[in-house]
Amino acid sequence: MSEPVSTTWRRLASLAAGAGALTLATAARAAELGGAADSSPSMWLQLAGRLHPVVVHFPIALLLTALLMETLQMLRRQPKPAATALTCLALGVIAAACAIGSGLANEAYESHGKALAAAIDQHQLWGIITGSVGAAALVGGLLSRALSHKALRWVYFGSLMATGVLTAVTGHMGGSLVYGEGYLTSVIWPEETPPTTLSAPDDTPPVSADIKNVTDQSDSDAGVYYEPDIRAIIAARCESCHGPSKQRGGLRLDHYAGLFGDDETLWVVQPFEPGRSEMLRRVSLPEGDDDAMPPKGDRLNPEQITLIEQWIAQGAPDAPTHASADDRPGNTRSEPETAESSGDATLVVPPAMEVDWASIKSSDPLKAADAISNLSERGAAARQIFRGSEAIDVNLSVSGKSINDDDLALLDGLEDTLVWLNLAGTSITDRGAQSLARFKQLRRLHLERTAIGDDGLNAIATLPHLEYLNLYGTSTTDAGLHALESLTALRELYLWQAAVTADGVVRFKSARPDVAVASPWSEPPKVEPAQDSEPNDP
């Protein structure tokens, strides 16, 4: 046995001994503390725990490098294990020990909730196995190199390969804890493993369907209540950290009273004030924001967020059996609409139908994008109505008379998404109006001050969703008006200075009492004189 080999052997042996000692010491200390998590936390161990996500990269890299080096050594048919591989392996085992120790500390000091508990236990078990097999491989390798024992060599290589595989498995488990299950695999097998969140342990029923139903109910004007609407969301996404097992930040959401502590300024839900409610703010934050809740897994879906917002706006009531949120401690707020008002008697315009914005989608987004950029170049204002929908608003009125029937070809590509269109004061005629029949999603249409007449209106009258139609200053006659009776969705119609007659308007109103028709004739300003009588006390 040559001198250098012996030196190497001694060095590696001392490293291994150090690694083993460190592993044992850290694990023992962490386990001791883990058993008494309530005792006052040691800052250093807590810090070590938080460094776990940093430390873990070292064993992964070193152990896999050791495997790679030794594989090359085998392929080169070298008789002895590679010194590089053994060095990497020794460092890797030390790093693994640190990773295991910091992992135990992390589990002891950080609360991860019931949902993650099982996954963390698995990760911990496999981490310890990986470290142990790695240490065994190191011993085998050192012996094999020292004794030049062939069978031992194979034992070493086999255990090294096992270490590599175990490292990958453990690492993947750790990654899943951070990024959510299926983060990696969903890219490879998108159909079989749809991205799901980790927070669906066995004891939580699947709730997404229920939440959807609840949303539908709330659309039909039913109130939103903590029980069961908000409770369902909390059970699925919040309870693991803010429930019976863990109360991170001292917050417990799984029962109604837990939301409203003694200090009103700390309430995460401020009844009637969604804008001041920390809970809504946190769940609305974009992924990746430090304050975003829940911190892991997908963001809450928009329906869930809307539901929470509605719930808070309605005063965050408890359950339908309670008339209001009177059980809430310290509730002194009144409903926002107690101001006197004679009610809706003066609401001339019936409420517009709720637009299902999400359903408005373009079948050819590239073409739609082209249309928008062409329209913008032509001086029109063309843009998404708002961020939550692909619905488009186009205002060609700003280009005035320079817009004619042929320019309406600029709108090609917006057939599925054009919802608001303003052509007021342009040079379009009946021919142009006929081409508008293809925009089936139109809700608001401005045709005032154009040369449009009855022929164009026959085409307009086929638009299924049209709610607002402005025809003031056009040559619309009673015949065109009659055609518009078939606009089932229509709510507002403007006919000032149009060529209709009083009879025509009366006939339209009797056919469509649900449409608010603005007066076709100018009325001189009339003023009610103030009377001497005092008003009743308001």
Place this chain on the structure above:
Amino acid sequence: MDPRHEQLLMINRRQFFGRAASGIGAVALASLLNPRLFADTPAQSLAKGNGLLGAPHFAPTAKRIIYLFQSGAPSQLDLFDYKPKMHELFDTDLPDSIRMGQRITTMTSGQARFPVAPTMFKFRKYGQSGTIASELIPHMASIVDDITVIRTLHTEAINHDPAITFIQTGAQQPGRPSLGAWLSYGLGTENHNLPAFIVLISEGSAVRPSQALFSRLWGTGFLPSEHQGVQFRSSGDPVLYLSNPPGIDQHSRRSMLDALAKLNLKQHDEFGDPETLSRIAAAELAYRMQTSTPELTDLSDEPDETFQLYGEDARTPGTYAANCVLARRMAERGVRFIQLYHRGWDQHDNLPRDIRLQCKDVDQPSAALIKDLKRRGMLDDTLVIWGGEFGRTIYCQGELSMANYGRDHHPRCFTVWMAGGGIKSGLTYGTTDDFSYNIVDNPVHVHDLNATILRCMGIDHERLTFPYQGRDFRLTDVHGKVIHGILA
């Protein structure tokens, strides 16, 4: 090197790196996640005139705003907030239980007593909604079924300049962007031939001199300066230096602007100051406005019927009535934010004399604007706001008699009305106490009002921000909640 210049360079290098990094990152991410969308970055969106947001946060209920600002603070006690019990308390002292030691201005703090001065004007209920209004405003009383009267707006400032700065910019100290500038910055312009934000000022008829207005009220603060309001003047050129000077034709003007833009771009390449680009944009907009503005401000194509509706004053340029007609014409042309100021509401003394004159100025045109927008189908998506910077006191300033009195500044409650653009019709919101001194229910802070205005335009007031001096600024600072009770 000039240290100031150096400072400018450093800031702009930071801006450059910041923007380049976020821009490239955003482009890369957007194309990776959804290559079909071709989402504009904020910078691209701004460049296209779509504003920083590109698209609003929510479906907007208003596409434009006409803000009928009554500068000097009209008396809520004599117009909308009727307090019949005050008649019994004529010339009695304001109870300490009402005043609660709150501060009052130095103009009345030296007074020996604070005698209650009930309104001398008659009030009654109007319309189907039964909204109460005074005999001073018969025309506005005829549109009560189309408006929401908010009687419980309150502010933090007690003097004109801080208060008007506060309600227009969200801060009492000068230097913040105005509401119109925020909207121009966030949403951009609809009509590229006109500014997104136009200001019109009219002088009131009151005898007492008016309060000053400063151009910073429509300024941009730290926002890029192309978003500032453009003031249209009432005589001569509506916008100064817009017409070609004698001897310069359109062609020369164009080539001059092209050459100037080249020089400016060179300057921009060298120093990278975004304000250089604002300068170019301003010159180009002015060029386009050479044709768009005369057409806009020429009221000769308005039929006589318009002047019957708005009043004959509307034929005189510079009057509030004429400005209301202009406001409607701007709204028709897609101007996003039209800010009127009518001066002269500061009635510390001789209130009955001056408020009559002021009401005669604004009553008919304000109401006419609502009626005109309504019949044209534009009230749906035009938000109209009428009001001042604070209210006036129930106690009298100076001599009190049955026929004459004055009122000092009162920030603790005042009345504004809003109409159209997603606001309820025929509603009276909020209640004040019998002295119109304190709020009883449904208070609306100035920040709440501004948050609600932004909400009508589809903007989440918490998410329209601008990073400056190390933090993100917004119109409502760290306050404000949307008043859902007045939203239709």
